[in-house]
Amino acid sequence: SGLGTDVTGIITEGGACSQIAPGTWVGSQCSLLPEKGYWIIVTSANDLCLENATPTDTAIEYSLHSGANLISFPSDGSVGVSDALPDDVESSVAGVITEGGACSQIAPGQWVGSQCAFNGGKGYWMIATASISFSFDLTNLSIGRIKTDSGVGLIYPKGMEVIQSTKQAFYFIENIMINGMPIQTGDWILAYHGNILIGARKWEGKMIDIPVMGYDGNAYSKGYMETGDIPSFKYLDIYSGELTNLYNTDTPQWENNGMYILGALETSNIIPQEIMLNAYPNP
Numbered sequence: 001s002g003l004g005t006d007v008t009g010i011i012t013e014g015g016a017c018s019q020i021a022p023g024t025w026v027g028s029q030c031s032l033l034p035e036k037g038y039w040i041i042v043t044s045a046n047d048l049c050l051e052n053a054t055p056t057d058t059a060i061e062y063s064l065h066s067g068a069n070l071i072s073f074p075s076d077g078s079v080g081v082s083d084a085l086p087d088d089v090e091s092s093v094a095g096v097i098t099e100g101g102a103c104s105q106i107a108p109g110q111w112v113g114s115q116c117a118f119n120g121g122k123g124y125w126m127i128a129t130a131s132i133s134f135s136f137d138l139t140n141l142s143i144g145r146i147k148t149d150s151g152v153g154l155i156y157p158k159g160m161e162v163i164q165s166t167k168q169a170f171y172f173i174e175n176i177m178i179n180g181m182p183i184q185t186g187d188w189i190l191a192y193h194g195n196i197l198i199g200a201r202k203w204e205g206k207m208i209d210i211p212v213m214g215y216d217g218n219a220y221s222k223g224y225m226e227t228g229d230i231p232s233f234k235y236l237d238i239y240s241g242e243l244t245n246l247y248n249t250d251t252p253q254w255e256n257n258g259m260y261i262l263g264a265l266e267t268s269n270i271i272p273q274e275i276m277l278n279a280y281p282n283p
Contacts, residue, residue, distance in 0.1 A: 013070035037123020076120040097125040102170040167214030169258035177266040188236040
C-alpha cells in the first residue's frame with residue numbers, strides 16, 4: 001500500500017494485473033506467489049516494503065519448462081549462478097536474465113555476463129533447454145551482496161539515461177577494436193535503435209552483455225526495439241566524448257529475452273567492390 005497509485009501494474013510470466021483505480025486491481029495474476037518473479041511498473045522512483053510477510057522456504061522446489069521462466073530467489077544474500085544450480089540441472093540452463101543484466105553459459109559450468117549471481121530481492125528469467133525441477137543450492141550463500149551484481153536497474157553514462165523496459169535482450173561482446181586496437185577499460189558501449197539510446201554497458205576488459213531494451217507498450221519504451229529489429233552499436237570515449245560506430249558482420253535480430261554471442265565489434269574497414277553509376281551526375 002505504500003506505493004499508492006505510483007504502481008500501475010504487475011507482470012509475471014504469462015499474466016498481469018493492473019491498478020485501474022486506487023486499490024482496484026484487475027487481471028489474470030492479481031496475487032503474489034512465492035515461486036514467481038515479478039515486474040513492478042511504477043511511475044516514479046519509490047521504495048517497496050513488504051510488511052507482515054512470511055519468508056519463503058529456501059528449500060522451495062521450482063519446476064521449469066523449456067524456454068523462459070520468470071522465478072523468484074528465495075533467500076537474502078548472494079550466491080554464484082553455477083554454485084546455486086544443482087549439478088544435475090545446470091547443463092539444462094542456457095542463461096539467466098534479470099533487470100538490466102544477464103549471464104550466459106558458454107561452456108559447461110562456464111558463465112559470463114554482468115549478473116552471474118542470484119541476489120535476494122530480485123526476480124530472474126531462467127532460460128531452460130528442457131523441463132527441470134530443482135531447489136537452489138545455498139551452501140555457498142554469502143550474506144551481503146556481490147558488488148558487481150548489486151546495482152538496481154540499468155547503468156548508463158551521465159546525461160544519457162536509458163529507462164528499463166519489461167522487454168529486453170542481451171548481446172554478448174567478447175572484444176572491441178577501434179582501428180585495430182582494443183578499447184580502454186572504463187569506456188562505454190552504447191546500443192541504439194535509430195537515434196534512440198536503448199542500452200549501455202561499461203567495458204571491463206572481458207566479455208560483457210550489452211542490454212538492449214524493447215518496446216513493451218508503455219510510453220517510456222516508445223521507439224525501443226521490436227521483434228525483428230536489429231540494433232546498432234557505438235563506442236563512447238569517456239575522455240573525448242567522441243562516438244564511433246561499431247559493426248558486426250552478422251548481428252542477430254532482436255527478440256524479447258534473447259541472448260546473443262556476437263564475438264567482436266569493430267570499426268568498419270569495408271571497401272566497395274563495385275560502384276554503380278546512373279545517367280545523371282554522380283558525385
